[in-house]
Amino acid sequence: MTELASKLDDVTQRFAAAVDRANDEQALESVRVAYLGRNGEVTAVRRAIGALPPGERPEAGRVINDAVAAMERRLQAAHGELESRAFDAELAASIDVTFPSIRRPAGSIHPVRRIIEESCAYFVRHGFAVVVGPEAEPDYYTFDALNIPSDHPAREGFDSFWISDTLLLRPHTSPMQIRTMQQHRPPIAIVAPGKCFRRDAVDARHLFQFHQVEGLLVAEGINFGHLKGMLTGLCRELFGAQQNVRFRPSYFPFTEPSAEVDTTCPKCKGTGLLGSQSCNMCGGSAWIELGGAGMVHPSVLTEVGYDPDRYSGWAFGFGVERLGLTRYEVDDIRRFTKSDPNFLAQLS
Amino acid sequence: MRVPISWLREFVTLPADAQAIADRLAMLGFPVAEIERRPTITGVITARIAALEKHPNADRLQVAQVDVGAEAPLTIATAATNVAAGQTIAVATIGAQLPALTIAPRTMRGVASQGMMISAEELALPGEWFEDGIMQLDPNCALGMDVVELFGLDTAVLDVEITTNRPDSMSIFGLARELAASFGTGLRLPEFVNPGRDAEPPGEEPQVAIESDDCYRFVSQRIDGVRVAPAPAWLRVRLALSGQRPINNLVDVSNYVMLETGQPLHFYDAQAIRGGRLIVRSGRDGETMVTLDGVTRTLSTQALVIADDERPLCLAGLMGGAVSEVGPATTAIVLEAANFNGARVRRMSNALALRTEASARHEKSLALALTDLGAARAAALLRDLGATVYRPRAYGEPATRAAAIALKVADVQRLLGLPLAAQAIEHHLAALGCEIDLTQPDTLAVTPPVWRRDLTIAADLIEEVARIEGYERIPSIVPSVAPHEISSAAFALESRIAHVLEGLGYREIITQSLRNAGSVEVRNPLSEEQRFLRDSLVPGIIEYLAENASPVRVFEIGEVFNTDANGLVEQSLLTFGFSADPVDEPPWRDSHFLALKGDCEQLLRKITGRDAELKRGAKPGFHPGKTALATLDGRAVAHLGRIDPRAAKASDLRRPAYLCVIEIASLPAYETPRYQVPSRYPSTYRDVAVVVDIDVSARDIERAIVAAVGSLCTGAVVFDEYRGPQIGEGRKSLAARVTLQRFDATITDEEADAAVSLLLDALQKEFGAEIRA
């Protein structure tokens, strides 16, 4: 018994020293295997119990079990120690969080699409559908059905690219009014965004290829007030809750009454002034021109088989890049077609 | 149109502030592009040169005694050469303020000068439009009058934009009428009675023969006793302020009347008319005439001319001819105030590439009644200049009032959303010159004024009511839209595609639809570089990639144009891709292609809900060995690959470029995926390596593995390819990971191994694959 005790003592002492030497989990595991494993040193000591007189054996077993329990606690503590040291080491690390990021490539939709989508989303919330149509249109949809017969002076305002005697690149999105009204019966509530073409000289305010958003609402009881209501809401959607909208009389063959629509200049907040300077966005006028609008001309309703005494409606058409100039405070409308990466990145 | 406010004020009372007038015009539908303010000028008065003698000490100076209506004349020394005793002129007195100087007393070579004689330029008028030297005023002018006030030189000039439907308002009278109606101040238009109405012409007078349906009315009037000279100063100043160069009294009167009444006129030298007739007829092919601008023009039947028995004298509504031009020898004229078909005038103007102030009015179709008004106004002015005017003769249609338009009172509110009483409606329309019959209280019978050809239906009148009431008074109402069946699907799909690509790191661009190549041509391109409609988005994107110094990832959604047997075919295409720096890798591998393919697969999955099948493809302009075709249900949906480096170089793109082209209409509708419950039992995998011919594709191997193993195989993916001398010429090594799993139990190693030997056998049979350890 004494011999066993001294052997056990020796084993536990060497075990303690080995645990202290172990610097990592792997070393600690080796120590566990060497002492507490199936063929470890403690097992060898335990085997010696058989040689003891039977009366001493339970006591010897208890002593060994106590020693093993102590060794396991010791191992546990060593594990804890190692882990905490590892955390300390990990937590000691420190980086410069302002170092430039690693980025995956950034995508973006074009600002023209963003304006179209936001405008359309506003109308969709109010029960409108979004329709799209061809860019090459017969003159019937472009002009004739819109109350612009071939000799009409207003055709001069739509200097168009012609493909044949009767086919042209649409100079406005209004053909979608006719296409939709011919396919459906009232109520008609649509927005029609799309690309248009006019033979305009390109400068900082003009493109020969541009986009419009067209809107059309035809039903019983629709009036000019509804046009004001919806377009005021659209301007607030695009430019902010403070926007006001002004309607000025104008002339379009396909609307009567007709209007030009202006909104307060968002840059100078409708004051015309930036500090003591005249606002460069609105030229000091305090207003930004958005486009044309009006009540659908009775001839147009008649052309698509609607009774103008029963149905009434309004339409509008705004230039998307023009909206973009104001919304993003862009200096030159050509930037929208150039799509320079820096331009796209700034506006996305 | 340039409109001097001083001219408007002759007929209507207006606010003092030019801005207030401009704002009101804008709210009436006549936006003012510019308010041209006039410089401040004071102390310039009318004067008469009472005596003029040579300066005692200077050869080039003269000394004038100038009567300014005061007791004592002023002594003024001048270097001007166009002065003579008896002339009425303008002088700046001591203390006068001119744009460039202030007049102070000074001594000129010993003579104390008490002021300065004034030229047009010193009054801020275009000097080259007036006589050299001192401006000559009218002899009967009262002396000592303030010249600025007399000529309205201090009031602003408005540049007014006039919509094409309102040629009646391309005139001082028209705008004065609008402002009077809107401000509610009275209109003071003169009574226009032709002063020649009772005077029979003494001798022969040309008859007018209207031989064309495009001349609706023609008023002619014989005027004798004319002599070409400068027009009176007040008239010349008004023309100059309106942007019209004064020429001589006759031309100036015709321009003045056009600006004031809106009716263009033409004066013929009476002696030049041969055969005693003016004939309105179509031009004859090949006929030539020299117009007033000195250009010889060859006519066609499209032209409308006023001719005598021998030759054309005037292009109707556009420009006169040199042969009947009034000049120093002219003693008698024939006045023409005519009304033509606007479309005919515009076609002729376009065909001859000639536009004038007259054609700008005629082409918008003027009111018939303006002809009589214009003739009367011109006759009155010419009589005042000393001419003898005779009875005007009118040919063609009578200038009668249009029929009444029925305007339902309820329709005003129905269309405007603004409740207006019949009284208010009547008031607004009457202010614009309409006659209103109120017999039926619910429906007004409204007769538009003779000068308004644009008012033909009730909606036109409702706009007039709204204009005078003020658009700002219409309430703002958000409508409630009844349900309808109109679909937004096409737009929504395009939008979804754009957002998926945004998420995949592509930036949307918009390139030009008009290019230097394509299969559909436009007839009237702006330049040769823009003669064709694009038939592909690829060239525009390649140019964009080439313009950028760094690699970029972009997409464009847009229309392209082709032709087939039925004519033009327009399609919506999507093209996306990137330029990239080359990667050092063997020629049988292209990581950029694989990255593009991955994006294509993800896009198609998100848009269609399904996985596309990819195989080798071909597309012009694409690299023959690096192009794939993606299909869904066997239908081609996408072409993708590397751009042929030769095509890239042609656009100066040196970097490799990879693009994927998708015709949006070819995409099948989104199919909602259904959930497949995965096996509850663990899976295992085996990696296999085989050597096959290089034309066996990774996809062939994957498909063969799945086919050979059957339902036990839940995945087969080639993860490595190698070629090299150890493998052998024409051969390659492919490694694949095969995932194996049972739905009813845990798969055993024996089952997995059996599956592998099954598949290896199959690969050997199908592809002659060698198995690698």
Ligand SMILES: [Zn+2]
């Ligand atoms: Zn502003």
